[in-house]
Amino acid sequence: MGLHLAPLLLALAPVPPQAAAETPAQEFQRIGKELYENENPFIGAAPRRALEQQLEDPALALEKRIELQAQLGKEYLKAAEIERALALLEQTMELAQSRAPALVQRLHRQLGLAYLRQAEQLNCVARHNADCCIFPLKDGAIHAQREPALKAREHYLALLEKAPDDREALWLLNLTAMALGEFPDGVPERWRLPPGAFAAQAEFPRFPDVAKRAGVDSLNMAGGVAVEDYDGDGWLDILTSTCDPLGPLTFFHNTGDGHFVERSKEVHTSEQLGGLNLVSGDYDNDGDFDAVVLRGAWLLDYGRIRKSLLRNDAGVFTDVTRAAGLADPPYPSQTGLFADFDGDGWLDFYVGNESRAEMEQGAAQYPSQLYRSKGDGTFENATQRAGVSNDRYSKGVAAGDYDNDGDLDLYVSNIGLNRLYANQGDGTFKDVGPKAGVTGKAERHFACWFFDVDNDGWLDLWVNGFQAKLEDLANAALGKPDGALRPLFFVNQRNGTFVNRAQAAGVAHAYLPMGSNFGDLDNDGWLDIYLGTGEPALQMLMPNVLLWNRGGERFVDVTSASGMGHLQKGHGVAFADFDHDGDQDVLHQLGGFFLVDRFQSALFENPGFGNHWLSLELAGTQTNRMAVGARVRLVLETPAGPRELHRSAGSVSSFGGSPHRLEIGLADATRIQRLEIRWPRTREPQVFSDVPLDAFVRVVEGQVTLERLQRARAR
Numbered sequence: 253m254g255l256h257l258a259p260l261l262l263a264l265a266p267v268p269p270q271a272a273a274e275t276p277a278q279e280f281q282r283i284g285k286e287l288y289e290n291e292n293p294f295i296g297a298a299p300r301r302a303l304e305q306q307l308e309d310p311a312l313a314l315e316k317r318i319e320l321q322a323q324l325g326k327e328y329l330k331a332a333e334i335e336r337a338l339a340l341l342e343q344t345m346e347l348a349q350s351r352a353p354a355l356v357q358r359l360h361r362q363l364g365l366a367y368l369r370q371a372e373q374l375n376c377v378a379r380h381n382a383d384c385c386i387f388p389l390k391d392g393a394i395h396a397q398r399e400p401a402l403k404a405r406e407h408y409l410a411l412l413e414k415a416p417d418d419r420e421a422l423w424l425l426n427l428t429a430m431a432l433g434e435f436p437d438g439v440p441e442r443w444r445l446p447p448g449a450f451a452a453q454a455e456f457p458r459f460p461d462v463a464k465r466a467g468v469d470s471l472n473m474a475g476g477v478a479v480e481d482y483d484g485d486g487w488l489d490i491l492t493s494t495c496d497p498l499g500p501l502t503f504f505h506n507t508g509d510g511h512f513v514e515r516s517k518e519v520h521t522s523e524q525l526g527g528l529n530l531v532s533g534d535y536d537n538d539g540d541f542d543a544v545v546l547r548g549a550w551l552l553d554y555g556r557i558r559k560s561l562l563r564n565d566a567g568v569f570t571d572v573t574r575a576a577g578l579a580d581p582p583y584p585s586q587t588g589l590f591a592d593f594d595g596d597g598w599l600d601f602y603v604g605n606e607s608r609a610e611m612e613q614g615a616a617q618y619p620s621q622l623y624r625s626k627g628d629g630t631f632e633n634a635t636q637r638a639g640v641s642n643d644r645y646s647k648g649v650a651a652g653d654y655d656n657d658g659d660l661d662l663y664v665s666n667i668g669l670n671r672l673y674a675n676q677g678d679g680t681f682k683d684v685g686p687k688a689g690v691t692g693k694a695e696r697h698f699a700c701w702f703f704d705v706d707n708d709g710w711l712d713l714w715v716n717g718f719q720a721k722l723e724d725l726a727n728a729a730l731g732k733p734d735g736a737l738r739p740l741f742f743v744n745q746r747n748g749t750f751v752n753r754a755q756a757a758g759v760a761h762a763y764l765p766m767g768s769n770f771g772d773l774d775n776d777g778w779l780d781i782y783l784g785t786g787e788p789a790l791q792m793l794m795p796n797v798l799l800w801n802r803g804g805e806r807f808v809d810v811t812s813a814s815g816m817g818h819l820q821k822g823h824g825v826a827f828a829d830f831d832h833d834g835d836q837d838v839l840h841q842l843g844g845f846f847l848v849d850r851f852q853s854a855l856f857e858n859p860g861f862g863n864h865w866l867s868l869e870l871a872g873t874q875t876n877r878m879a880v881g882a883r884v885r886l887v888l889e890t891p892a893g894p895r896e897l898h899r900s901a902g903s904v905s906s907f908g909g910s911p912h913r914l915e916i917g918l919a920d921a922t923r924i925q926r927l928e929i930r931w932p933r934t935r936e937p938q939v940f941s942d943v944p945l946d947a948f949v950r951v952v953e954g955q956v957t958l959e960r961l962q963r964a965r966a967r
Contacts, residue, residue: 331846370400375397377852393431401432468853476546477839478824531589533878534590537876543561712741773800777918782798792821795818815856822842826839868884868915873953890919
């Protein structure tokens with residue numbers, strides 16, 4: 253979304269005095285209704301009503317009427333009033349053909365998109381199946397209700413006749429032909445994308461979407477995912493949020509038989525409305541997982557909506573935000589994390605806020621915030637003393653000990669220059685981003701994370717670039733240059749600096765990633781990447797991307813082979829072994845920012861690769877209970893000789909949601925010779941030998957033996 257919308261938005265009124273007496277459900281209902289009525293550019297009704305009012309003027313000049321009707325048709329489409337949008341746009345096209353020919357091309361574009369969205373609603377949503385919107389489209393993804401896609405193709409062909417170099421129209425024309433089952437022959441040769449451009453770069457098994465069978469295919473707008481064993485029964489449950497301000501936080505209980513049951517009302521998450529993202533962590537150190545819902549992202553001044561800290565008590569959630577000291581001031585945000593920055597054994601909380609002051613004169617300043625745990629279930633704002641206010645438009649945050657000095661550092665990705673805050677060990681941080689070489693340019697960056705991509709014991713850094721158009725994808729498919737912003741793939745040089753290896757690693761491509769994450773899908777010991785792509789604009793239909801790590805040196809695009817190239821907007825992503833078979837499945841919360849852009853979540857089931865694995869739960873005693881910041885080293889015996897693997901507990905994507913337990917692929921290991929854990933608050937490493945393969949184990953800080961957990965596979 254472009255920030256040029258800022259002048260249209262006015263600051264929300266202060267929270268009314270009665271808010272303190274409201275229940276969370278009442279509070280968020282009030283806020284949600286305001287957002288549905290005001291001028292925010294996503295769901296607000298005010299722009300639509302203003303256009304309707306202007307069109308009531310009988311003296312309006314015809315050219316102006318045509319212009320306003322085109323705008324109103326777009327507003328109707330965003331609001332999911334598709335039939336109304338089509339009727340108005342068709343009427344406007346008739347007027348424009350004779351009276352305003354300069355608008356005809358624009359109306360072809362709008363009508364093509366409106367019919368394409370109608371096709372999606374009638375086929376992919378109403379007749380949803382496991383193949384729907386999986387790119388390249390085939391089998392069950394072919395539209396049974398063909399008329400809307402046929403109409404869309406007519407308009408894109410007409411547009412290309414007038415503007416033959418329009419790469420956005422070219423991309424959508426080819427996509428529409430796929431939906432009709434007529435690609436490539438159904439596209440005139442001069443506008444045909446080469447089918448080979450969408451082929452996987454290597455063989456890879458298909459991951460079927462089992463969300464419907466599992467009971468997690470909820471239809472929603474953009475939102476986050478958090479996966480943990482929230483109720484303590486040994487099975488991983490699911491929380492999902494939605495940016496729909498009247499949409500509830502949904503809790504799915506894992507029944508242990510391959511299915512989930514929604515229990516949002518019973519556990520009180522249904523009282524929490526809205527939120528583009530959420531994160532989990534044990535803020536009160538009682539051994540279970542709590543959650544924070546983050547709100548207001550992209551809404552500029554309309555996004556001044558408080559976050560929610562939800563305390564978990566035996567699987568039931570209570571909003572304790574105000575009591576814990578996290579409610580005020582409310583700033584727009586979608587990114588935050590739990591980490592013990594001061595090493596006192598309690599998790600602190602950092603939230604990256606969307607401040608525009610550096611980019612826009614006179615705009616409100618929304619500094620990011622570091623809340624230090626006071627060790628009693630409450631927090632104090634330590635931002636200024638720590639020096640981590642960022643004061644930029646933050647879109648991602650990550651914590652990790654990049655310099656291996658024993659404390660957690662902080663990375664903040666921004667629309668603008670990024671920051672790397674080195675922990676000074678005294679409660680303060682120093683921005684060493686320029687020295688470390690990780691600021692990027694003053695461009696648009698999104699989700700980020702620390703991970704050890706090459707298993708050398710030093711954390712590397714991934715930062716999504718967030719600037720691409722459909723024309724970039726079309727140009728890439730045609731082998732032509734494109735203008736997309738590439739990901740930043742920073743490899744740790746072990747001396748306090750990083751080098752961007754995106755080109756050498758094969759990931760310098762046009763992706764436009766939003767929600768993204770990493771994990772080891774084939775259990776070979778190397779961490780793979782899944783990118784959820786898109787942006788709020790309705791035409792941004794592009795496949796999500798699976799990048800397969802080959803030996804820590806390069807990544808191979810296996811999107812089309814894996815069946816994970818979903819075309820819908822990609823947001824919260826979790827890698828997790830939901831069925832206890834030892835490999836990671838992928839949960840993906842899909843959907844966009846407009847009401848017409850709702851879509852069902854996907855759950856991609858891992859078919860298995862035959863490699864060994866270890867599921868490791870860590871429990872701190874001096875260290876925080878969830879062991880965030882602990883480092884794990886495995887020494888394996890393999891047919892090719894010794895091998896080392898390294899993992900960092902608590903390192904997750906800033907727009908992900910994977911569980912805190914470590915799910916580690918061991919490839920063809922014949923024995924785990926050594927398991928070494930370095931706890932943040934314990935000087936000597938904890939070491940175990942002859943750890944079982946293909947097992948669930950639990951290690952408690954300071955105990956001399958590990959516990960093998962009995963975890964049944966899903967029935």
